[in-house]
Amino acid sequence: MNFVAWMIVSCEVAFWVVIILGLTVRYLLRKERLGFLLLAFTPIIDLILLIITGFDLYRGSIATPAHAIAAVYIGVSIVFGKSIIAWADERFRYYIVKQGDKPIKRYGNDYARHYLKSWLKHVLAYAIGIGCLFGLIYLVQDPERTEALTSTIRWWSRVLGIDLLITIAYFVWPKKAPIRHKNND
Incomplete structure (x- = not known):
C-alpha cells in the first residue's frame, strides 16, 4: 500500500x-x-490529507486510486461530517451517557424525504470531490499520470446516478416499518 x-x-x-x-x-x-x-x-484532518495528496502528485507521483479516493473522502467528510458527528452525538448520549431520546428510525415518506436530503448532500460532496479531482488534474497537467483521477470522476458520476434511482425508489416503494408480533406467552 502506498503512502497516500x-x-x-x-x-x-x-x-x-x-x-x-x-x-x-x-x-x-x-x-x-x-x-x-x-x-x-x-476538518483540519481533511485539509492535511488534501495537502499530502497534492504534494505527492506535484512532486511527480502517478495518480493512483488512493489519490482519487482522497478527493472523494474530502468531499464526503466536509459535507457529511457535521451530520456524522450529530449521529454519533445522539447515540453516544443515549447509549453511553443514558441521556436524551432514543434515536428514531424512519419509515415511509419520512424515510424517503430524509434519504432525498442525504442525496442532495451527496450531490454537494460530489461537487467538492470532483472539484478537488479537477484541481489535482490541473496541478499535474499530464493526462497519463492522472488517468486514475479521471476514471474516478466517471465511476462517481455513475454512483451518484444510482443513488438518485434509489432515492426515487424510496418514494415509489416506501420503506415499511417492521411488523411487530404479539408475544403469546
Missing part, C-alpha cells in the same frame, strides 16, 4: 478517534468547550 493510501486510512481513523474523544470529553468529563474544540478539529 496509508494517509487515507490514518485520516479516517483520526476522524473517528477525534469524534469519540470529543464526545467523551464533552459528556463524561463534562468539558463542553474542549469537547467542541476536538470535534471542530475534524
Whole structure:
C-alpha cells in the first residue's frame, strides 16, 4: 500500500478517534468547550490529507486510486461530517451517557424525504470531490499520470446516478416499518 493510501486510512481513523474523544470529553468529563474544540478539529484532518495528496502528485507521483479516493473522502467528510458527528452525538448520549431520546428510525415518506436530503448532500460532496479531482488534474497537467483521477470522476458520476434511482425508489416503494408480533406467552 502506498503512502497516500496509508494517509487515507490514518485520516479516517483520526476522524473517528477525534469524534469519540470529543464526545467523551464533552459528556463524561463534562468539558463542553474542549469537547467542541476536538470535534471542530475534524476538518483540519481533511485539509492535511488534501495537502499530502497534492504534494505527492506535484512532486511527480502517478495518480493512483488512493489519490482519487482522497478527493472523494474530502468531499464526503466536509459535507457529511457535521451530520456524522450529530449521529454519533445522539447515540453516544443515549447509549453511553443514558441521556436524551432514543434515536428514531424512519419509515415511509419520512424515510424517503430524509434519504432525498442525504442525496442532495451527496450531490454537494460530489461537487467538492470532483472539484478537488479537477484541481489535482490541473496541478499535474499530464493526462497519463492522472488517468486514475479521471476514471474516478466517471465511476462517481455513475454512483451518484444510482443513488438518485434509489432515492426515487424510496418514494415509489416506501420503506415499511417492521411488523411487530404479539408475544403469546
